[in-house]
Amino acid sequence: MDLEQMKKDLGGGAIFPIGEENRAYAQYFTGECYLNMLTTTGVGIGVVTFAPKTINAYHIHHKGGQILLVTGGRGWYQEEGQPARELRAGDVVNIPPEVRHWHGAAKDSWFQHLAVEVPAKGASNEWLSFLSREEYDKLD
Template identity: 40%
Template structure:
């Protein structure tokens, strides 16, 4: 058993930059433990991940705002508070905020994450069409 107590005094929210477009903030909820990582991630309007996939899948739980999730080759799907997304192992996808709202989600990533290319403005713009 491992107990991870809440936010440590003086902990600083991390700016996420290398694999994200726009302004994105993240707070670890569970540091990588047995190949599982949980983060609370907040996307500002229009911000999003790069394309990526997970070795053993990912679970997203939207806790604030609205946004989008998209599997490669498909139309982006809307997300709102309370939505839960299961992304199967190896599925290339992206997720992020809508153009007019922040979005915060808990992201549980199973196994390693493989980061790919940036989601283009055209690909992002397909959301809501």
């Protein structure tokens, strides 16, 4: 981990501690990622920090959906079949349930967001395939 570059990309440092390396979900990320669960009571909220070039696999939040609150760096969000959307600190992404999507860091920047799991009875998360490296490399 390049702490100096991470601090620079995240605007001087992370608002919340980045937590531990995200080993439990490592198979769903293309590279270095960190997770700090701020709360799991009521509404699950986690700080997710992506190293440059790290994205997660396409996934679907069944029933509850997800909200991303970008806290630093530069990254991407894309729903299947839609153009990718660049994300920066202060951006908010409301992801309805049943929408196939991915998100993660730009090639040249660390990226961090709060991931808010929208509560719903029977909510679950389904991990799918990765965006191809060729498609990711086309993003500016």
